[in-house]
Amino acid sequence: MLSFTTPEFLWLSPLALVVAWWWRRRRRPALRFSDVSGFGNHTGRRASFAAWGGPVLRGLACLFLVVACAGPRRPDTRTPLPSEGIALVMALDVSGSMGTEDVAWSLNSQPVSRLDAARRALKLFLAGGDAPDGTKFESRPGDSVGLVVFAAVPQTACPLTLNHSVFFKVVDGLQPKGGVDAGTNIGDALAEAIVRLDAVDNPKKARVLILLSDGEHNVFKEDVPDAKKPGIDRTLKPREAAQLAANLNVKIYTIDAGGEPPPGSTPDMIAQRLAGRQALKDVAEMTSGKAFHATSGTDLLAAYREISALEKVKDQAPIYRKHFEYYAWFAGAALVLILSTHALDRTLWRAVT
Known part of the structure; x- marks a missing residue:
């Protein structure tokens, strides 16, 4: 025409x-x-x-x-561009516990690590395809996607991009961290992802953050003596980061992949686990998002399926x-x-x- x-x-x-x-x-x-x-x-x-x-x-x-x-x-x-979707940043926990192989990806299958299950579900969510239960995911080629990984310290593994193949290569190379980087710094990871989303220059574009973690926020710089000196930054708590996201109209979905406290846990350990789960729920509610609890491949895919339905992009006229x-x-x-x-x-x- x-x-x-x-x-x-x-x-x-x-x-x-x-x-x-x-x-x-x-x-x-x-x-x-x-x-x-x-x-x-x-x-x-x-x-x-x-x-x-x-x-x-x-x-x-x-x-x-x-x-x-x-x-x-x-x-x-012959040269169409994909319709414009949302700006999505995935904040993914890569602490040592994410290497635990206790996730049943499908019925009668060998357990896989929590990180591997998270990787598989994320790929189906973005690239589309058939899930193990036979349901089908629609691809989301118009979404700008980015990746923030975190243990004790968060870092941007992939800035926002429409090149999903590059994004998936980065995701495939992730490994659980330990040693000096042991810990789960959810607050700063949220802040890092929010900074990436705030850089989106299209005010009409929806900005979404998905946080997946199997633990509780347990890195507090203010507990370190040097952190109380002037000029030393402290760690953001998850609810503080959520307030920042709410102010910037960034919606957060949280996925708790930690499961129930193991048998024989002390009352303090049980309370800490439940408090961490409640914190993720509060983060989602403060930003008009939703919290999910996923300990299996079926749970993970159900969470992503609901997120995909909630963040569905309307069809637009093609751009060439x-x-x-x-x-x-x-x-x-x-x-x-x-x-x-x-x-x-x-x-x-x-x-x-």
Whole structure:
């Protein structure tokens, strides 16, 4: 379908009628003869063409110039861009406990690690495909996706991008962390992801954060003596980060993959586990999101399926990378008409008085 780059120029189309009218009304130069009695009353077809041909062709030339300025073009349907989706950052826990192989991905399958199960579910959520239970995920190619990983310290593993293949390569290379990076810093991980989403320059684009963790926020810099000195940053608590997200209209979905406290846990351990789960629930509620509890592949896929339904993007008109431009053809046609009319006025359409 033909469209225009600057359709405002089409408002000048009536100028073509003005040009034709003015040229018809103007007094034309002519060949002068002392006696025209020999010509008789010769007002045949050529005379009509001479009277109306110039105004009509010049009017058409003016119209073609206006259309050329409007930039006529036709999209190359072989180069469509995906419809614009949401801006999504995944904050993924990669602490040592995420390497625990206690997640049943499907019925009668060998348990996989929590990190591997999270990786598989995230791929189905974004790339689409058939889940183990037979249900199908629709792909989300229009979503800008980013990845923040965290243990004791969060870091951006992949900034927001539409190149999902690059994103998946980064996800495939993730490994659980331990040693000096042991811990679960949920508050700062949320803050890091919020910073990435706040950089999105389209105010109409929905910004969504998905947090998946199997533990509780347990990194507190203010507990360290040096952290109380001026100039030393402290760790954000999850609820503080959630308030920041709410202020910036960032919706947070949380997935608790930690399961129940193991048998033989002390009352303090049980209370800590329940408090961590409640904190994730509060984070989601503060940002109009939703909290999920997932200890199996089925639970994870159910959570992502619900998130996908809640963050469904409306279909939009297709956008194309390339167009076939036709302004040069219309400008060329206008030039040919002007030159042809000029030549005809001096030959076949020459007036005699």
